[in-house]
Amino acid sequence: MPPRLNTRTFARSIPLRSKPQVRWSARTATRFAPSQCRPYSDFTNSGANDRSKKIDAQPADHISEEAAKTAEIMGEQGPDMSKGTPVEEIVKGDKEAQDKLPKVMKDKLKAQGNAAPKGSRSYSTMTTQTGAGNGLDMGLVDVQAAIKTPQTPGLKFEMPTLPLPKDGHLKYRYDPVVEQVTNLIMQHGKKSVAQSNMALILQHLRTSPIPTINPAKPLLPGAPPPSHLPLNPILYLTLAIDSVAPLMRIRSQRGAAGGGVALQIPVPLGQRQRRRVAVEWILGAASKRRNVGSGKGSLAQRIAQEMVAVVEGRSGIWDRRNAIHKLGVAARANIVLPRKR
Amino acid sequence: MPPSICLRNFSRLSIDAAAHSSSASRLLHPRAAFFSTSSTRYATVAAKRKGSVLPPKKGVKSLNTKKSKKAAADAGKRPAQGERKAQRKRIVLSNNNALEVSSLKDLGKENVLSEQNEGKVMGIPGDTVDALRDVEAFKTTQGWSLFRRPAVLMRKEAVQLARLFKEVEDSAAGQQKRTIRRILSGDRKSGKSTLLLQGLTMGFLREWFVINLPEAQDIVSAHTEYAPLPDSQPTQYTQDEYTANLLQQIQKANGAFLLETKLSTTPNLPIPLPETATLKELVALGQANPEASWPVFVALWNELSQPGRPPILLAVDGLSHAMRNSEYLSADVKPVHAHDLTLIRHFIDHLSGAKKLPNGGLVLGSTSQSNSPKAAALDYSIEVAEARQKSPDDIPQWNPYKSVDARVMESLKDLHTDNKNFDVIKVGGLTKEEARAIMEYYAESGLLRHTVNDGFVTEKWSLAGMGNIGELERTSVRLRI
Incomplete structure (x- = not known):
């Protein structure tokens, strides 16, 4: 047995x-449905x-x-x-009962301890996704058979097939993550330079070797196998950013704690805000990297290398994220919820 | 009694000598070494008195509470000399992430000139890729690094080029061997350099003798040494290092032919060469001795002009650089025209038809639309040639207010006549069928995640400015719309 x-x-x-x-x-209807x-x-x-x-x-x-x-x-x-269920399970979480256990069992309990396994966080860092059908965008466009609208007489052109393609609008032709990262890379309002840097980043991700995932630094749940990533650079980018994005920021409220100490209050971030923070961390780390080449593509190359480092778990950004989360957990008592009526 | 005034003066001199001017002290204490600086050097510096700090200036923050910021010492190894440039200029021809395209067929000696290839994407075989790499036919700006291995679309213009190869080969049997000259022109990113590469591929596969000047700008930009050619009137200039390097490229790309061919003439060289030497040894001589590289090149050309030798493909990219003054200066500080550089002159003589290729062949020049200087005479001649093809009644006129470069106009005068051998190939947009073929290739390589249907092809074709192939790649593969 x-x-x-x-x-x-x-x-x-x-x-x-x-x-x-x-x-x-293949096609997500909504990326983010605010609850x-x-x-x-x-x-x-x-x-x-x-x-x-x-x-x-x-x-x-x-x-x-x-x-x-x-x-x-x-x-x-x-x-x-x-x-029956063993005694250990019954007394689990019951301090009074644990005191009355025989010494052998007490020692065993102590040895196992309540410590979390090494290398894993003691708290969850994943948000639950609201709304069904959400997931990472696989970048496949129009592969699903679109719904055919019935023929309407008197039209010069065919009715458009629904749903409308997501890159159908001139002003929203890029993926939202790509758009956001492009805007964050932009300096001095030079968007076309930022766009060409973005294209270089994606090209670098596309030609980089298949990443090896570090199990201690888990990516988003449901991430595709690493072999799928280089051929889908937008997914690669999204995965790197979303995996390392923090869930909250720490707001320091001055004068609330007394004694001249600022009260630290964790504040949840929305998806776009989380991505912004993650991208700024990545850009900061990339700008600290040594510039090895020459010419105009070097910034893009460093950013792409940092993205790869994030996915492979080598980047220091993970520690930064963990520190924020730890602080957030420690300061969770400072959250003042609205009073119930 | 002595005068009192005099005495007083004398005593003052002796007592406070230090307080008086240096001339007085020098008079009193004559020093032995007048040019010694040791005394001042070893003199103890008066220590600053402690506590005598000046009061803070107004407006300057004296209290520094911030932690001292130290710039992190960057102790890492710097890239070696030339490494950065090598990285920038690196040519990558393979992407291991891209999928293998199962339906891709290779070009070969038999099928490379076939008209059945039109509108198909064909792979370039490995040996030819090596040869093309040797003659620097691949450019960093082209998208070879995205795909599994190099492949080209046999577009309409490529088939047109293949037809020219066939014409030359057909004429090789008869007495009148043809020399066909073409200039490739077109919009930016329309695939002129790639078409030139396709021409070189055809040359290599059909076992022609291929000489490629990879970039005319490198020759005229005054980055290599130059020297006047003795006994030339007007003075021409040789570029020994560049020519030696070119000989090396020629040797790598056409090694097999050079190895099996023996000298048939006695070349006039400054360095002795055995009579039974192969052409490879001749070329190696030029590589090893740059000062003899131009005579070696001339000797090689004479050898290639002997009967029974293969047809020659002469190609140059960035033609407009060769159609103006170069960056070099002559002895009387006048700019040297590019046509006075021996290599360029050699090419231009064959392009203009002043000299003929005795065994037949093809002379290809490709213009460039990026980083190309203005060469008005060249642009005008191309315009005229294109107008002659399209609407012979409406030939553009030369703007009389522009200064004309007579040498360029003279060399391109055949474009203004009905000469069949000299013409322009206009590299335009792809047709929709060709666009579909290349987009299916993108999709099969895994770079385009979309079903390739008519609507999608039409959309991208229009976005790419009516099928400009570079723009097509940019919108569909590089995700920059």
Whole structure:
């Protein structure tokens, strides 16, 4: 009989939510749907914003049940559910009961500790994506068969097929991430220079070798395999930026803490703001890199190298992001929520 | 009693000698070494008194609370001399990420001149790629680094060029061997240099003797040494280093022919050469001794002019640089015309028809629209030739207020007549079928993530200025719309 408990599950101090399966959609209808949810005022409303039915909102299974389910899926023999749950599980999280355990078990508990596994964060850094069908844009345009509109008599040209192509508008012909990065690269209002730098960055990503992902620096969940990245440079760029983008910023409120110390309050960032912060970090790191070549393409090359370093987990930006998140977790008590009426 | 005044003066001299002018002290204490600086050097510097700091100036921040910012010492190794430029000029011909195109067929000796290729994308075989690389036919601005391996679209103009190759080869059997001369002209990014490269590919595959001047600007920009050619009237100038380098390119690209061919004439060289030497040894002589490179080039040309030798392909890119004054100065500080440089003159003589290729051949010159100087006579001649092709009734007139470069006009005068051998190939936009073929190639290489259908092709074709191939690549592959 296999051991009833997977020892690895002990290591988890906080039960991680199972991640929603990200599906690849060739064309995403909406990239980012701002939620209209007001959490305290309309909790009775069970409309589209009600996430209680969602699988990721369900409380995690009991540890043995989860192990049994996993074993069933994997086709292995899991713990026998008809038998009792071991004592360790019962006393878990119960300080009073733990004191009354025999010494052997106390020592064992202490040894395993509540420490998170080395190299992984003790808190989640992923946002849940609201709205279905979201995911990374695979850059495939118009591969899906578009809906054919019925023939209408009296038209000189055919009716346009719906949905309209996303690059159909003259002013929005670039991908939103590309557009944003271009604007952030721009100096002295010289947009066409920024655009040609952007094109060089994408070309560099396209010709760079397949990145090796560092498991200690996980990319976004649902990221495509690294072999897909160089052929889709926009996805590569988006993945690098979104993976390293921080979830919050720390606002220092002066005079709120007293004693001349600023009160640090974490403030959540929107998607565009998060990307902006990430791009500015990347640009800062790139400008500190040594310029090895000569000529006009060197800035683009350094930025592209930094992007590759981010995806491969070599970049120092990851530490920066972790520091912000850690500070945010530490200062979470300073958040003042609106009073409930 | 002595006079009191005199005594007083004398005593003052002796007591406060230091307080008086230096002339007085010098008189009193004559020094041994008048030119010594040691005393001042070893004199102890009066230490600054502590606590005598001047009060802060008005408007200057005296309190510096910021942490001292030290510039990080950049101790890394610098790139070696020439490394940066080498990186900038590096030619990359392969992208391992791009997908292999299974349907891609190679050009070969048999099918390179075939008209069935029209509108197809064809791969360039490996040996030819090496030869093209040797003659510097690939440019950094071209998009070779995006694809798995070099391939070219056999467009309408390329087939037209292939037809010329065929004409020359057909005439090789008869007595009258033809020398056909063409100038490639067109808009920016319309594929002139690539068409020239296609011409060179045809030359290599059909085993012609290929001489390519990769960039006329390098010859006239005064970056290589020059020397007057003895016994030339008017004075011509040789460029020994450049010519030696050109001989090396020729040797690398046409090595097989040079190796198997023996000398048939006795060349007049400053350095002795055995009578039974091969042409390769002749060329190697020129490479090793740059001062003899021009006589070696002339000797090589004489050898190639002997009967039974292959046809010759002479090509140059950036023609407008060769149609004006060069950056060199003559002995009386007058600018040297580009036609007075021996290499350029050699090319121009064959382009203008002043000299003929005895075994037949093709002379190709390509204009450039980026980084090209104004050469009014060349532009006008091309305009006239294009007008003659399109609408012979409406030939443009020379603007009489412009100063004319008579030498250039003289060398291009055949463009103004009905000479079949000298003409212009206008490199225009692709047709939609050709655009579709190249876009399917992009899509199969994995660089274009879109279904290639009529609507999409038409859209990109129009965006690219009616099928300008460079713009087409830019909008569909380089993601710069």
